[in-house]
Amino acid sequence: MIFPGLLVSLALCSPFPGAAHTSGQDSVPTFSTQRLAEGVFVIRANEPPGLGGDPNALVVVGRAGTLVVDAQFSATSTSAVMVEVRKVASSPVRWLVNTHWHDDHVSGNGVWRQAYPSIEIFGHRHMLEDMPKAGAANRAGMLKSVPGTSAFLREREAAGTGIDGKPTDAVELRAYAAYRALIGRFAAESLLTVPVLPDRVVDDSLAIDLGGRRVMLRYFGPAHTRGDLVVEVPDAGVLAVGDIVSWPVPLIGTTSFPREYGLTLDRLLAVPHRQLVPGHGPVLASDEYPRQMRRMLGHIRTAVDSMRLAGDSLGQVQRTVRLDEYRRLFARDDRLLNTLFSNYVVQSAIPKAYADGASAAAAQRP
Numbered sequence: 001m002i003f004p005g006l007l008v009s010l011a012l013c014s015p016f017p018g019a020a021h022t023s024g025q026d027s028v029p030t031f032s033t034q035r036l037a038e039g040v041f042v043i044r045a046n047e048p049p050g051l052g053g054d055p056n057a058l059v060v061v062g063r064a065g066t067l068v069v070d071a072q073f074s075a076t077s078t079s080a081v082m083v084e085v086r087k088v089a090s091s092p093v094r095w096l097v098n099t100h101w102h103d104d105h106v107s108g109n110g111v112w113r114q115a116y117p118s119i120e121i122f123g124h125r126h127m128l129e130d131m132p133k134a135g136a137a138n139r140a141g142m143l144k145s146v147p148g149t150s151a152f153l154r155e156r157e158a159a160g161t162g163i164d165g166k167p168t169d170a171v172e173l174r175a176y177a178a179y180r181a182l183i184g185r186f187a188a189e190s191l192l193t194v195p196v197l198p199d200r201v202v203d204d205s206l207a208i209d210l211g212g213r214r215v216m217l218r219y220f221g222p223a224h225t226r227g228d229l230v231v232e233v234p235d236a237g238v239l240a241v242g243d244i245v246s247w248p249v250p251l252i253g254t255t256s257f258p259r260e261y262g263l264t265l266d267r268l269l270a271v272p273h274r275q276l277v278p279g280h281g282p283v284l285a286s287d288e289y290p291r292q293m294r295r296m297l298g299h300i301r302t303a304v305d306s307m308r309l310a311g312d313s314l315g316q317v318q319r320t321v322r323l324d325e326y327r328r329l330f331a332r333d334d335r336l337l338n339t340l341f342s343n344y345v346v347q348s349a350i351p352k353a354y355a356d357g358a359s360a361a362a363a364q365r366p
């Protein structure tokens with residue numbers, strides 16, 4: 001869930017840049033396991049939604065081995081998930097799938113490898129290209145910004161105001177404290193989570209035989225990143241989609257592809273499934289939420305493209321395309337959700353859609 005936009009913007013506007021407060025790493029994250037089908041489980045962090053959080057881990061148990069989808073943001077979180085996995089897995093963990101390169105989904109790769117030295121780690125080809133470049137730069141930037149971001153949030157908590165400087169409620173202030181704990185732990189344990197790249201590359205699709213059941217790794221196109229993998233458990237009707245679908249608000253960040261996202265979502269939702277496991281948030285038994293996302297993504301593309309083609313500047317587009325209808329849908333009158341919607345949709349998706357549209361048009365010019 002954590003990506004550069006929020007952290008960088010928070011760090012830049014921090015009144016105390018460089019102040020060294022990364023407290024909170026003393027709180028230990030806990031997880032709960034939910035059974036989805038025979039031998040299929042999802043492990044979820046026991047944290048209310050906030051500025052960021054550990055991702056869901058899908059666990060698929062076969063006779064020959066167990067497959068896990070996504071590592072966590074810190075070594076502590078990954079180890080806690082590992083304890084949960086061992087409670088339900090009757091076979092050793094042999095396969096780990098990274099849905100995309102964001103640190104909260106890959107930081108724990110090395111912790112898994114240490115526990116299971118022969119584990120195979122899978123990622124999409126684009127993810128393998130991006131993780132050592134954009135991923136490494138993003139990680140370095142995040143680690144550098146943690147003290148400033150923590151100090152900024154701590155100051156907001158003391159003042160009782162939100163990121164926007166306006167008075168806020170206890171729920172949002174608790175989310176700031178939880179986020180400080182999360183990034184504090186990430187920074188404090190960064191030497192235990194030195195990046196480990198996947199060693200198995202996926203292009204369009206790849207089948208893994210778990211012994212008595214098959215899991216499909218599938219690619220549908222650019223969306224949350226340009227290398228998002230989807231994990232299908234056909235015999236259970238389960239699709240784990242990483243942050244392509246994230247709850248309670250979508251995550252269309254500065255490393256997302258808002259113009260292609262909708263079509264990717266269409267292709268993904270066409271795969272038969274009964275349960276959809278988002279990157280963050282509860283398991284979804286209906287497609288209503290991703291279909292709302294789909295409508296919003298279509299609107300963003302149409303509205304931004306038409307203004308850009310008419311010669312409007314990004315500033316004009318940002319003043320006009322406000323997504324108020326979708327803000328009401330996803331964020332209602334909830335203060336925290338409105339902050340998330342501003343940071344993870346409006347402030348990132350619209351400029352990225354504008355820039356991507358401009359570069360696509362430039363590439364087509366003779």
Ligand SMILES: [Zn+2]
Pocket residue numbers: 001002003100102224243251
């Ligand atoms: Zn992500």
